[in-house]
Amino acid sequence: MIATIGGDDQITVLPHLDTELITANPKPFFGHSDNTNLLLWLRNRGIVGFSGGSVMVHFGRPGAMHPTSAGSLKAALFTPGPYRLTESFAYGDKDLPWEEPGTFDTEPVLEASGGWIWHQPDHVAEGRSWGGNLEILSWLMMADKEIKAPEHYEGDILFFETSEEMPTDVEVYRILRNMGERGLLQRFAGVLVGRAKSWFFTNQDTDRATAQRQAVLKAFAEYAPDTMIVFDVDLGHTDPQVIIPVGGTIRIDGPQRTITVTC
Template sequence: MTAPRYPAKPRPGDKVAIVSPSSGLPGLFPAPFELGLHRLREDFGLVPVEYPATRTMHATPGQRAADLHAAFADPEIKAVIASIGGDDQITVLPHLDRELLRTHPKPFLGYSDNTNLLLLLRNLGIVGYHGGCAMVQFGRPGALHPMTADSLRAALFTSGPYELAPATASGDVERPWDAPRTFASEPAMEPAGGWSWHRADRVVEGPGWGGEVEVLSWLLMAGREILPPEDYAGNVLFLETSEELPGAETVHRILRSMGERGLLRQFPALLMGRAKSWSFEKPLTAPERARFRAEQRTAVLRALDRYAPETMAVFDVDLGHTDPQVVIPVGGRIRVDGPARRITVTY
């Protein structure tokens, strides 16, 4: 396939669409959503425009697709930002007018279940941005994290290389969105151990491909947006897991299936996001969280050792369900310099 192209970037004062391609959670939890809209206006100088299904729980796939069509087709809208993820975006894909999206390319920001749309756009030749949902990163309690804010500004407004850096502290434990006290202060953070490198003896540069592991498994099962394995030769794979906390064996089985399909060996480098290791359903203690992350790393290495033994890997990159979060370009260039221990993305 041809190399994806970067859509034109918005400028302060431009309108940006706010959509909910997965879930209408802004209707249930307005506090983080309104805070995210406020920061888009006041901190980023953008004009957020909501679409009809943005706050509608259980909107049909057709309604959510119609919002995307309207947002991409409107010449006044200069970027499209997801409110949040979910688990139902795969049902929207058959309703999308691919030619409309192809002929009206715009930067799209989102992660988690938005992996669906990001990979569809990549297959249409459009670079998208894995990260930056309105309710989560823009609506973070207390204040935007400086590292997240810097990456978001670079992805939204600039073009060119952007060097990532490991966080010195990260947050995993959340507070309820329906409690006003949640937004009175920033989330608690704990020391982060930096990146962990595996087979870091080379430099790899190529377009980025990947997303949330669970969503990729659904796409593989449904046979959607996954190209023949050889189409990914030389790409940089990036993966992350969600607040559903899939166990190490589940992650291994998904990667094993990717390996059996011939996918894993196509990627000479992998960026693995710092594993989300706490949820309201599974409130793990600090030692349990550390063990959860370590077990996931071991599971990923098992799959690589069997199916992609030459692949370089970097663990605990601050992408996906992490705080702070850096934005990863889907289809955009990623350079992984093992000897120098540096990662550079191109926004």
């Protein structure tokens, strides 16, 4: 099952899901952004889902699917076992209007990037993956849905990214601070942070990625200062996008500078 796109109200659907039916007939589910709701619902019931791969965004990318996105998606669909994520040195986050036919004539123009940014990469961290879109995680915490006690996440790997609504660095810090106050940040063995989107039709902020990175570092310095963090991993709302198994295993090898996911 592959989600068409995200949204903002999937949290209202969760109470209507048939747990017995779904757990008796599990299916691989792909989606990101608002689909974080369903992905964590599935994880809590022992079903590994996949963060990434929306139809309209990635299958429908102008020109063709990005090779990095395609390779990661094929691995998740057809090749069980470990898959080493590809580091991207060019990315795109500038959207074009879908209602314009010319939008789909050529592939998006990408900008050069510096690849992954490592913080405290002096060891190896490995654990079950948990996370998704940061705004959705905050909503789930406010609604007290699908968020378990902090000890449940001991040794897990946190991954998160922000959406095209582009929360400010202050908002990002406050969400993480509240996760720290809840006792969550201290539990994770390592963290992957998606490349921050800094452009949308109604908002352009070229300094957002740097400011957001500083917000994340500030929060972890206060609550979990020894945590290894990798920034600018292509796991969110930018192009390309790699697939992250939710409830699978992530191995972050700091000395080797590699990230490997396993379904």
